[in-house]
Amino acid sequence: MNSSTVSATLPEQTVDRLAESVTTVEEREALAVRSPFTDAVLGTVPACRPADVTAAVERARAAQSEWTDRPLEERASVLQAVADEILSNREELLDIVQLEAGKSRLDAHVEALDVVLTADYYAREGPDYLRSTQKSSGFPLVTKTVEHRDPVGVVGLIEPWNYPLTLAISDMLPALLAGNAAVLKPAEATPFTALRAVELLVEAGVPEDLVQVVTGDGETVGEPLVASVDYLTFTGSTETGRTVASLAGEHLIDASMELGGKNSAIVLPDADLSTTVRGLVHGSFANAGQLCISFERIFVHEDVYDDFLARFVAATEALELGAALDFGPDVGSLIADHQLETVESHVADARERGATVETGGQRREDVGPLFYEPTVLTDLPEDATAACEETFGPVVSVTPVADADEAVARANDTDYGLHGSVWTTDTEQGEAVARRIDAGSVSVNDAYLGMWASTDAPMGGVGDSGIGRRHGREGIQKYTESQTVATQRLHPLVPANLLPNRLAARGASLSVRALRRLRGLSSFR
Ligand code: NAD
Numbered sequence: 001m002n003s004s005t006v007s008a009t010l011p012e013q014t015v016d017r018l019a020e021s022v023t024t025v026e027e028r029e030a031l032a033v034r035s036p037f038t039d040a041v042l043g044t045v046p047a048c049r050p051a052d053v054t055a056a057v058e059r060a061r062a063a064q065s066e067w068t069d070r071p072l073e074e075r076a077s078v079l080q081a082v083a084d085e086i087l088s089n090r091e092e093l094l095d096i097v098q099l100e101a102g103k104s105r106l107d108a109h110v111e112a113l114d115v116v117l118t119a120d121y122y123a124r125e126g127p128d129y130l131r132s133t134q135k136s137s138g139f140p141l142v143t144k145t146v147e148h149r150d151p152v153g154v155v156g157l158i159e160p161w162n163y164p165l166t167l168a169i170s171d172m173l174p175a176l177l178a179g180n181a182a183v184l185k186p187a188e189a190t191p192f193t194a195l196r197a198v199e200l201l202v203e204a205g206v207p208e209d210l211v212q213v214v215t216g217d218g219e220t221v222g223e224p225l226v227a228s229v230d231y232l233t234f235t236g237s238t239e240t241g242r243t244v245a246s247l248a249g250e251h252l253i254d255a256s257m258e259l260g261g262k263n264s265a266i267v268l269p270d271a272d273l274s275t276t277v278r279g280l281v282h283g284s285f286a287n288a289g290q291l292c293i294s295f296e297r298i299f300v301h302e303d304v305y306d307d308f309l310a311r312f313v314a315a316t317e318a319l320e321l322g323a324a325l326d327f328g329p330d331v332g333s334l335i336a337d338h339q340l341e342t343v344e345s346h347v348a349d350a351r352e353r354g355a356t357v358e359t360g361g362q363r364r365e366d367v368g369p370l371f372y373e374p375t376v377l378t379d380l381p382e383d384a385t386a387a388c389e390e391t392f393g394p395v396v397s398v399t400p401v402a403d404a405d406e407a408v409a410r411a412n413d414t415d416y417g418l419h420g421s422v423w424t425t426d427t428e429q430g431e432a433v434a435r436r437i438d439a440g441s442v443s444v445n446d447a448y449l450g451m452w453a454s455t456d457a458p459m460g461g462v463g464d465s466g467i468g469r470r471h472g473r474e475g476i477q478k479y480t481e482s483q484t485v486a487t488q489r490l491h492p493l494v495p496a497n498l499l500p501n502r503l504a505a506r507g508a509s510l511s512v513r514a515l516r517r518l519r520g521l522s523s524f525r
Pocket of ligand 1: 235238
């Protein structure tokens with residue numbers, strides 16, 4: 001595990017300009033944003049107060065009606081322009097993401113491309129999901145029924161630090177296309193990425209006030225945000241998700257909750273071990289393991305366990321740790337002290353309970369204050385913390401299993417259900433095993449990128465991993481309210497004048513029976 005370091009920071013005039021764009025009603029205390037690479041202060045942002053949140057929601061709401069009134073195609077063309085802006089400003093964005101989130105450039109690059117793919121997808125397909133559509137009616141020919149899709153109003157987005165560009169912007173784009181305004185609360189650690197990206201949205205044609213950003217502490221800023229928006233997209237830990245979901249319930253707003261995971265990979269005996277190892281090293285240590293869909297548990301068929309483990313450990317040891325603003329290092333830093341402490345405590349607990357640290361298992365302060373070596377554990381007891389709780393760091397356990405049944409049972413032995421993967425040369429068998437994993441998504445012969453980049457398909461978690469989905473039809477219709485307009489073509493469906501209720505009821509029953517027969521749902525008796 002080699003290393004490299006960086007000393008770069010963000011230009012002062014950029015961070016000052018970005019901090020000024022945060023919505024505040026008066027001067028606020030300054031919150032320092034530090035780079036995980038060096039602990040240097042990158043700049044400060046205001047510690048917003050509830051009054052700032054109220055102002056942000058009001059401003060966004062005021063800007064919304066003009067935006068909603070624009071033709072769908074025009075809003076879609078703004079999304080395409082967003083993709084262009086992201087691509088044209090990619091290098092600057094990657095620097096900000098890397099410096100703020102401490103990740104490798106490759107991991108930052110994936111974020112930029114995700115925004116481009118998502119913007120293009122919704123620009124292309126989104127209008128179809130939003131158009132008014134005629135529905136089949138209970139009484140064909142008699143009733144014309146049309147479903148309309150209206151924007152909910154102001155969408156609040158509360159986002160984590162681990163994918164500060166993707167999660168803030170890709171989840172917002174469908175909301176904007178649907179005609180909503182948005183108020184974004186980025187994580188305390190990564191506000192500058194969100195602020196620069198929102199500037200790019202405006203350069204692409206999003207109206208100036210339509211998207212507001214409020215910065216600061218989760219409780220102080222996040223809770224009033226939930227109380228004043230019309231829909232909430234939350235991405236973060238399961239623990240915070242429970243608090244936020246109950247607040248959303250109190251205010252009777254709909255919400256999607258993208259939460260934590262304890263994801264497993266299953267390696268079947270016929271897997272191609274060289275591609276499997278490459279895929280799973282990436283799938284376990286991308287973003288230094290601070291990725292909701294990365295793997296923290298690998299179950300390997302006992303026939304290939306020794307071979308897999310030897311290759312997996314060797315490939316892990318070949319990863320380069322580093323803090324360079326170039327594509328050299330493979331693995332970046334952890335985000336903050338609390339994350340490092342969690343990782344260290346999970347590994348210490350594993351050691352105490354008799355697990356073997358095959359490689360890694362230590363801090364790398366020589367690379368940066370928050371770096372931790374990619375770590376492979378074996379002999380991890382099932383009740384160890386690292387086996388049960390989300391570590392959200394570069395730690396993965398490898399465990400032999402007798403067969404696919406045991407692998408599936410172990411993979412499903414968790415309250416989480418976000419993502420999984422299956423590795424085999426028999427893709428039919430792989431897909432069958434995938435269907436037995438209790439998770440919102442499963443990749444076969446891939447870690448997660450092919451699944452994530454399939455923007456047409458819904459992505460989200462079951463159980464403690466969340467509620468709702470991003471991507472596809474569900475990822476945009478959640479930002480709308482449906483309205484059904486049913487127009488009678490003949491006369492209203494009420495008992496006809498002068499007809500006794502008993503006869504009217506009999507007539508209605510006969511009509512329903514006839515309809516069921518017509519639809520092949522029952523034989524007429
Ligand atoms: P977190 O829950 O600590 O914070 C997430 C956001 O919530 C932050 O902006 C924070 O300020 C805010 N917040 C905190 N307390 C709040 C409160 N009381 N009310 C309103 N907002 C509040 O999570 P984190 O540490 O930033 O992110 C890591 C977690 O996110 C991991 O568990 C990871 O698995 C999960 N995650 C999930 C997905 C997904 O798509 N399922 C994606 C990325 C990260």
